[in-house]
């Protein structure tokens with residue numbers, strides 16, 4: 828797993844978060860047009876290894892979300908928080924949805940991909956802001 832919403836880190840994922848933080852988020856596209864979230868060496872759909880970094884669309888679409896009121900200790904100061912999955916072109920990204928009233932969320936609403944820091948651990952996370 829790469830985009831782990833719990834904040835687990837790895838080298839390739841950090842590179843991806845850096846790119847998103849600079850407004851240069853990208854996904855990996857294989858020769859067959861499948862998209863995947865970095866880091867990857869092969870396409871998870873077809874195994875193709877010729878992956879091209881392709882800019883993410885500016886706006887994603889909220890697909891699904893869950894509101895967490897009681898978190899594990901590593902997220903205790905962030906509650907309540909919304910974990911969401913949004914699609915950006917062919918890829919789906921998991922992140923924390925900020926600046927949003929959980930009562931007013933709707934599937935299909937447009938979101939922007941950004942980064943945030945956990946209030947509990949100070950780790951960087953992928954995050955979404957409503958557009």
Ligand SMILES: [Zn+2]
Pocket residue numbers: 857858859860861870871872873874875
């Ligand atoms: Zn593929």
